[in-house]
Amino acid sequence: MRSxxxxxxxxxxxxxxxxxxxxxSAHAQTQVVLGNSAVELTGPxxxxxxxxxxxxxxxxxxxxxxxxxxxxxxxxxxxxxxTGGFVPGWIKRGYPGYSGFAWYRxxxxxxxxxxxxAALALKMPAHFDxxxxxxxxxxxxxxxxxxxxxxxxxxxxQPRTYPLPANLHNRPTxxxxxxxxxxxxPFIAPDVGGLHxxxxxxxxSYIQALLRLDWEDLDRALNEEFVLSAILLQVLxxxxxxxxxxxxxxxxxxxxxxCMTSLIYSAVVLLxxxxxxxxxxxxxxxxxxxxxPAYIGLWVLFWGYWFRLxxxxxxxxxxxxxxxxxxxxxxMVRPPLYGRAVPxxxxxxxxxxxxxxxxxLGAMLVWVTYRGIRRDRxxxxxxxxxxxLVILSLYQEDLIVLHIPVSFFPFGFGINLSDLATMLSxxxxxxxxxxxxxxGQREREQWKQEMxxxxxxxxxxxxTTAPSTPGFAVESxxxxxxxxxxxxxxxxxxxxxxxxxxxxxxxxxGLKAAMAVSTIVGALRDQKERQPxxxxxxxxxxxxxxxxxxxxxxxxxITADGAMTLANAGHLAPYCNGEEVSVNSxxxxxIVAEGDYSETSYQLAPGDRLTFVSDGVVEAxxxxxxxxxxxxxxxxxxxxxxxxxxxxxxxGQEDDISVLSVIRTAxxxxxxx
Amino acid sequence: MGTQPPLMTxxxxxxxxxxxxxxxxxxxxxxxxxxxxxxxxxxAYRKLPAGASKLIFDFSKVEYINSSxxxxxxxxxxxxxxxxxxxxxxxxxxxxxxxxxxxGLNQYTHQHPDEASACAAFAIRKN
Numbered sequence: 001m002r003s004x005x006x007x008x009x010x011x012x013x014x015x016x017x018x019x020x021x022x023x024x025s026a027h028a029q030t031q032v033v034l035g036n037s038a039v040e041l042t043g044p045x046x047x048x049x050x051x052x053x054x055x056x057x058x059x060x061x062x063x064x065x066x067x068x069x070x071x072x073x074x075x076x077x078x079x080x081x082x083t084g085g086f087v088p089g090w091i092k093r094g095y096p097g098y099s100g101f102a103w104y105r106x107x108x109x110x111x112x113x114x115x116x117x118a119a120l121a122l123k124m125p126a127h128f129d130x131x132x133x134x135x136x137x138x139x140x141x142x143x144x145x146x147x148x149x150x151x152x153x154x155x156x157x158q159p160r161t162y163p164l165p166a167n168l169h170n171r172p173t174x175x176x177x178x179x180x181x182x183x184x185x186p187f188i189a190p191d192v193g194g195l196h197x198x199x200x201x202x203x204x205s206y207i208q209a210l211l212r213l214d215w216e217d218l219d220r221a222l223n224e225e226f227v228l229s230a231i232l233l234q235v236l237x238x239x240x241x242x243x244x245x246x247x248x249x250x251x252x253x254x255x256x257x258x259c260m261t262s263l264i265y266s267a268v269v270l271l272x273x274x275x276x277x278x279x280x281x282x283x284x285x286x287x288x289x290x291x292x293p294a295y296i297g298l299w300v301l302f303w304g305y306w307f308r309l310x311x312x313x314x315x316x317x318x319x320x321x322x323x324x325x326x327x328x329x330x331x332m333v334r335p336p337l338y339g340r341a342v343p344x345x346x347x348x349x350x351x352x353x354x355x356x357x358x359x360x361l362g363a364m365l366v367w368v369t370y371r372g373i374r375r376d377r378x379x380x381x382x383x384x385x386x387x388x389l390v391i392l393s394l395y396q397e398d399l400i401v402l403h404i405p406v407s408f409f410p411f412g413f414g415i416n417l418s419d420l421a422t423m424l425s426x427x428x429x430x431x432x433x434x435x436x437x438x439x440g441q442r443e444r445e446q447w448k449q450e451m452x453x454x455x456x457x458x459x460x461x462x463x464t465t466a467p468s469t470p471g472f473a474v475e476s477x478x479x480x481x482x483x484x485x486x487x488x489x490x491x492x493x494x495x496x497x498x499x500x501x502x503x504x505x506x507x508x509x510g511l512k513a514a515m516a517v518s519t520i521v522g523a524l525r526d527q528k529e530r531q532p533x534x535x536x537x538x539x540x541x542x543x544x545x546x547x548x549x550x551x552x553x554x555x556x557x558i559t560a561d562g563a564m565t566l567a568n569a570g571h572l573a574p575y576c577n578g579e580e581v582s583v584n585s586x587x588x589x590x591i592v593a594e595g596d597y598s599e600t601s602y603q604l605a606p607g608d609r610l611t612f613v614s615d616g617v618v619e620a621x622x623x624x625x626x627x628x629x630x631x632x633x634x635x636x637x638x639x640x641x642x643x644x645x646x647x648x649x650x651x652g653q654e655d656d657i658s659v660l661s662v663i664r665t666a667x668x669x670x671x672x673x
Numbered sequence: 674m675g676t677q678p679p680l681m682t683x684x685x686x687x688x689x690x691x692x693x694x695x696x697x698x699x700x701x702x703x704x705x706x707x708x709x710x711x712x713x714x715x716x717a718y719r720k721l722p723a724g725a726s727k728l729i730f731d732f733s734k735v736e737y738i739n740s741s742x743x744x745x746x747x748x749x750x751x752x753x754x755x756x757x758x759x760x761x762x763x764x765x766x767x768x769x770x771x772x773x774x775x776x777g778l779n780q781y782t783h784q785h786p787d788e789a790s791a792c793a794a795f796a797i798r799k800n
């Protein structure tokens with residue numbers, strides 16, 4: 001594109017470059033005749049590895065140097081950038097494995113028939129490794145990177161132009177480029193090293209136009225990075241939003257962390273390409289040592305949570321261990337350690353070792369997917385394309401090493417294989433996430449229906465209305481902490497006019513406790529015992545070994561004349577007319593195989609109010625973490641059951657609340673609360 | 674509503690401050706004891722030295738025990754009984770002292786006002 005642009009320019013160009021191999025004294029010069037235009041300095045340039053500041057001198061004899069033609073080979077493309085017109089670096093052109101300083105020199109004779117005093121400028125190629133200084137006739141006119149006695153700070157390649165000194169027309173001019181490439185760069189791609197295009201010499205306005213084109217090229221190459229960042233930001237917000245709504249679904253959190261890492265990576269890339277705020281060394285350190293290992297690890301864990309694998313703690317340990325090994329390995333093969341703390345020859349074994357760590361993380365991802373498919377074939381196979389794309393995006397760099405191009409420019413729009421795979425995988429994950437969310441909604445709806453059915457069953461088992469028994473009035477309130485609860489009570493009238501009252505509380509709450517209640521109520525209705533201690537012993541035998549936890553229970557047999565026999569298995573003592581009834585307490589039901597429950601006798605006078613409460617009353621807790629407690633319970637225990645339950649609920653319900661009051665009446669009429 | 678997330682349960686295996694006997698160990702509980710305290714409680718119990726035949730349960734830093742927590746304490750007391758260990762307790766709030774009495778736990782452990790009297794109870798039992 002750049003060649004076409006230059007070719008269309010009206011003014012004629014003339015350039016003949018120094019012929020290689022001539023003696024230094026001859027200083028053979030190519031006559032360059034410039035109009036109001038620009039010319040690519042393809043060379044061949046003289047080239048020499050090493051560093052000597054005398055090589056900037058125009059009079060230096062470079063006749064014994066090698067040559068480096070900067071004419072792009074036909075159809076050449078950068079493996080990394082995907083751009084055309086790419087000149088392979090010195091690694092591929094006779095200097096394999098070389099890093100450090102190298103010099104390019106070119107002698108030109110610039111002629112401008114129209115204006116011998118016209119200003120000139122030089123545009124350096126947009127892609128190069130890794131930093132340079134440009135000298136014209138021994139005078140430094142510019143640099144990209146910082147050259148100090150302590151070393152070279154380099155940045156990701158950016159296009160740059162430099163004004164040339166005045167009065168260069170119609171006389172020999174020597175352009176020297178002092179290049180520097182970091183020791184770790186040869187491991188990024190197989191065609192690195194020095195300049196990847198010819199510098200362009202010409203009049204400033206044209207050079208500025210070319211500079212804009214170079215930036216536009218870069219914009220096109222990075223367009224998808226902006227698109228990807230926008231997609232990632234949206235997925236990140238959705239993932240963290242869903243996690244905020246539903247903390248039980250870990251997959252949202254880990255997807256958010258994946259997106260966040262990827263976003264940081266994109267931000268670092270964009271900052272690196274568009275600014276010189278961060279040197280390439282810290283950029284590469286952040287990317288290769290911190291973000292990429294963490295990113296791969298997070299993907300493995302995300303899929304682990306996605307497939308709902310068991311033993312996630314073990315997977316965490318394995319993943320983070322391998323991430324750490326990969327990070328350490330990457331730190332050894334990247335600046336600033338490599339070439340300084342780590343000897344260059346160590347790369348022979350360090351690089352394959354690091355690659356093994358990286359591939360092992362990939363193997364973990366494959367294993368997680370395999371386990372996921374084994375666990376749920378449909379879910380696993382649906383997610384498989386996304387996993388494959390994720391793997392492709394994670395291992396793009398390894399494709400470059402295998403000489404497989406990873407960047408393309410269809411319709412002038414830059415597409416990077418990794419970013420494309422990432423975008424597609426996030427698209428698939430979003431669809432799957434939506435599918436899972438809808439499925440979860442359906443399951444929740446079904447669960448609610450089942451809980452409602454369980455509540456209806458429980459309401460049949462634990463009646464809200466007490467049977468009418470002459471001589472007694474019964475008030476009852478039952479407020480489960482969830483749809484169904486673990487508290488229960490049964491009022492069983494007996495033919496002789498007495499009343500058997502059984503109240504209890506299954507440890508725990510919810511459906512599990514409700515199922516235990518069903519068992520207890522069933523056992524109570526089947527049994528023929530009437531003596532409270534026998535009733536408890538029977539229930540204990542039924543429950544022992546059948547439930548996890550225990551059941552506190554009180555049984556009271558009240559005869560028509562008010563004589564009460566009471567046995568207690570760990571339940572709260574009842575209150576009579578506001579005073580706690582003294583009872584002997586045995587262990588709760590279900591703990592030991594043979595429970596022994598002693599009985600206490602008590603006389604209820606007409607009008608006496610006997611009140612049983614569950615621990616949901618005394619252990620109601622307010623915002624200050626204060627318990628409702630025994631004292632408050634006792635103070636209100638002579639009030640109607642509804643009042644007691646309401647007071648505990650208002651204080652702060654933590655558990656199922658049940659209150660049952662039996663009043664010995666003369667009117668012989670049951671009162672329903 | 675008073676519903677708040679429970680405090681994390683911590684259980685520390687410690688030496689008794691008021692006893693030089695090597696067979697006395699203290700389990701110091703802190704936070705809330707609930708159904709989710711299983712690992713903390715039994716993890717600490719498993720760390721007890723094999724020779725620790727006398728245990729003291731220190732509940733002085735326990736804020737709340739729900740019914741599932743009581744179940745856990747019962748399970749712990751049963752396990753200790755099975756391992757032929759005797760247990761004294763101290764530090765329970767009056768509310769939970771009463772709950773312990775209600776659920777019959779005094780069959781397995783006696784409540785004391787402080788660690789010194791809990792240690793002394795072992796000596797009394799020995800004599």
